[in-house]
Amino acid sequence: MLHLQKKLSFKFSWRSYQEKFLENFESHKEDDHLHVVAPPGSGKTVLGLEMVRRVDKKTLILAPTLTVRNQWKNRLEEFFIEDSSFKAFSTEIYSPSALTFSTYQSLHALDKRLNDSGESLFAFFKNNKIETLVLDEAHHLKNEWYNCLISLKAIPGITVIALTATPPYDSSSVELNKYFDLCGPIDEEIAVPELVKNKNLCPHQDYVYLSRPSEKQIQFILEYRQKCLVFFNSLVANQSFIDFLLAHPFYTSTQKYLEEIYERPSVFASILIFLNEVGIVIEKDKLEVLGVQEKKVIFPKLNYQWLETLLQDILVVDRERFVNDEELLGKLESTLRKIGVFQKNKVDFVGNQELYKSLTTSPSKLNSINEILKQESASLTSGLRAVVLTDFIRKEFLSFSDEDTDLINQLGVVPVFQFLRIKGNVNKADMAVLTGSLIILHKKLLKVLEGLLEQGSIVKSELETDPDFLKIDIQGSYKNRIVAIITELFEQGLIKMLIGTKALLGEGWDAPSINTLVLASYVGSFVSSNQMRGRAIRINPANENKTGNIWHLGCVDPSREDGGDDILNLNRRFDAFCGISYSDSTYIENGIERLHLIQSSVGFTEIDAHNDKALLRAKERNKLAGKWTEAISSGRVLVQEVKVAYKDHMPYSKAKRLLTVNVTKFLLIEVLTGIAFFLPEFVLKNIGTLLNKGALYFIYLLLAGIFLGFAPKTWKALKLYMLFGNTFKKTYKIGRCLLEVLKEYKLVNPKIRREDVKVERFENGSFACYLSGANNHESSLFVNYLQEIINPVENPRYLVKSTNWFKRKLGIRNYYVVPGDFGKRKSDAILYHRSWIKYVGRSKLIYTRTLAGRKELLKARMAHIMQHVSDNATKAVTWK
Known part of the structure; x- marks a missing residue:
């Protein structure tokens, strides 16, 4: 001891x-x-x-x-x-x-x-x-x-x-x-809500500030997209390429090459989709290989993704097979290289890494930072304690003069400092730079710094482009203390805006007074973003009313409906933390959806409106504590859950009626309403038949008319009823099945009951499934496995296939994954399947590593494309 x-x-x-x-x-x-x-x-x-x-x-x-x-x-x-x-x-x-x-x-x-x-x-x-x-x-x-x-x-x-x-x-x-x-x-x-409730963390909120690419970037993007479109249209009209595909062995000798097709099913699908697009009638036996057996097939549209799959295979993966077509393929490759679509043996129509990097480090974000700090400075005045964290220092921008501002074309510590110093709407005397190898302070702080250090320990030099700022080097033992000293100057308010790298200040650094954090970093990992954000949510013992605003920057790609990769990167970042929602009811949840960020068809006008709203909300710090109190009172624990979005073509309001009204009553009302309109007209038109051929024949005609007129409508209503709510109900059943398996393997507390599997539907039609009464590890296991089960099939060892003929005919999904951890051994898969039959329904267990199994796997993988199965699930964390 x-x-x-x-x-x-x-x-x-x-x-x-x-x-x-x-x-x-x-x-x-x-x-x-x-x-x-x-x-x-x-x-x-x-x-x-x-x-x-x-x-x-x-x-x-x-x-x-x-x-x-x-x-x-x-x-x-x-x-x-x-x-x-x-x-x-x-x-x-x-x-x-x-x-x-x-x-x-x-x-x-x-x-x-x-x-x-x-x-x-x-x-x-x-x-x-x-x-x-x-x-x-x-x-x-x-x-x-x-x-x-x-x-x-x-x-x-x-x-x-x-x-x-x-x-x-x-x-x-x-x-x-x-x-x-x-x-x-x-x-x-x-949980964060519990710590905010107990005043161990301060009330805080995340905001996203969007920016447009620069004119030069927009021009580059539009030219790139235009070149892709020209190529796309020319390829669809290229008879030589069409003939090449018609002669492709996968197409001409499908049965002979089944083994290869099962290895690369998306390639075969891309060939059929391309040929369908140009008007070629696809034979039924080829569609059956993909598991498509419907009489009327609605093909997916040929898009860049399918074209990438097709060209990647014939230009890279399987090129040696087509030596006799090298002249055609060589021309295609040359054209793709010229427009920037083919680089490093990869076909990419969406955009290469250069394009993505130009947006993630876009100089337009410099102006975003300026606008954010301008407002936060006006709002908090002398109370402002802002930190800007970015990835790189970029010392090469130190020599840029005031006239060179327009040449600042990257994101980094020095570019941010230079932009704010020259063009910013903030007091430059409030700024400082702190990194592991570069410290810049305003000259007003020199005497304060000298008072804290021994004489001769400071080596200073005026900034070449602005004598009001000094570059500071520390000698001797004080070198290891300089970060703490600069931090103290920041805490005292002698520095109000500190610009640094996430490497130095993103983790482990502690400055309780931070009330504004701008994340000018494009690293979107779950862990890194949460650590950086943690700088701003700490309480400040010197200010019990502290609130924290955390700003995230996004540069929108105007040529993409999803806003581009920089916006998608933000989506991933927001999975790492939870906060207050902006919806009719205040609640706490993770994910970017809680901010109601515009994520599709983002127009420039909408970007301005979004930023104005974000700035307005950020100004209302006085409301933050109340929102947290309201949201915290609605729950007691953070729950991990699987969310499934409502994606039916029928409006949710109508679908909801089918769920809440007994289906028999609904059908009866539909038919009686129809008869009320149909019967008078039918009697008037057939009065002669009644008089000439008698009442019996008239009734026969009436019943036949009703059947022909309303059977399709009745079938449609029944089908909609069966489709609507099926995913909801089946997910609940799958959840109960999964819980039993987890208990069988002693992966969760045996005291958790079947009733603890919860499914909740929201006003927008989406729903969530979670495990109540479980700890976070158990919840995480449950959510991860459930998401694996219901997401589109990729390449599992085992599948479960529904044997319900009626539901298959309705187009209801009938393939589900056996999670990888329960499919490693046959005995585990059988145990899982036994639970599936008990809770979900009649089904067949399929081992996908045989030829027959691979055929079934191919059908399952193509189902969500050809039959429009879209049970994509996302993980979420909500305070309940």
């Missing part, structure tokens, strides 16, 4: 959620795992040190960066050591102390060094008696780091303490299982 409980003690009061966790500490540590999930700013580091103190064994604490490592050491000194008597801590992993602070990189380097000398990390831990391992932000782990850590878990009695803000819920189930194998089950997960 190290007697850490006597030597160390927490100096302050615990927050409520920390106290709640510590009350159950002994039961949490019974399995030698302690796993806590909580957002940035919630006090994870301090809680981690208290856990180390209570476990009371020699400990190695691992952090993702040196900044975070140093933060652990600083927290120990500030919060747990009364005087300087406790010295048993170190940052040297090669000579560990009672508490050793290090990084994952250093551990990996130690492992490699030991292996090179014929030793092992396992033996190193045993010899140095390290018995507790703290993993801070373990979602950072690379494979090689994970491998050496998992090997250490074999040490008898070792305790693993895991702390993170962001478990890798967006990863595959395999990666997620690896994470939990290392960190253990979650003992406590603290």
